[in-house]
Amino acid sequence: MFQRSPQYVVPSGNGPVDAAEVAETRQDFDAIWDQVRNSVVAFGFQESGVEAGTVSDEERRRVFQENWDKGNGFRSMFGTFADIATTSRPSTATT
Numbered sequence: 001m002f003q004r005s006p007q008y009v010v011p012s013g014n015g016p017v018d019a020a021e022v023a024e025t026r027q028d029f030d031a032i033w034d035q036v037r038n039s040v041v042a043f044g045f046q047e048s049g050v051e052a053g054t055v056s057d058e059e060r061r062r063v064f065q066e067n068w069d070k071g072n073g074f075r076s077m078f079g080t081f082a083d084i085a086t087t088s089r090p091s092t093a094t095t
Contacts, residue, residue, distance in 0.1 A: 009024050009073075012073075013060060013070055013071020013072040013075070014071070018079070018094060032044060040078075041074065043074045043075070043077050043078065045073075045075055045078075045079050047077070047078045047079065047081050047082070048078070048079055048080055048081050048082050050081055050082060051082055051083045051087070052080075052081035052083055052084060052085070052087065053083075060081075064076070064080055067079050067080050080095050
């Protein structure tokens with residue numbers, strides 16, 4: 001058997017789910033599935049439409065940290081900025 005080790009991993013965001021979060025998810029179940037069916041990547045969260053170079057360095061750091069804290073590598077990739085996978089480096093934003 002050959003098992004490859006990952007080159008890089010990010011937090012998954014898995015953890016205990018309290019009753020309030022379960023109730024909120026059940027209440028919004030149809031809206032959640034509507035978002036999944038009508039999104040680009042179908043991961044259950046709203047993809048960002050903001051380009052990284054259009055915000056200040058401080059805002060960019062805040063967005064990255066917020067999504068890192070939530071966990072889930074797909075959120076870090078698609079929930080932060082719309083051009084993160086297609087732009088090598090953000091242009092300088094006016095601060």
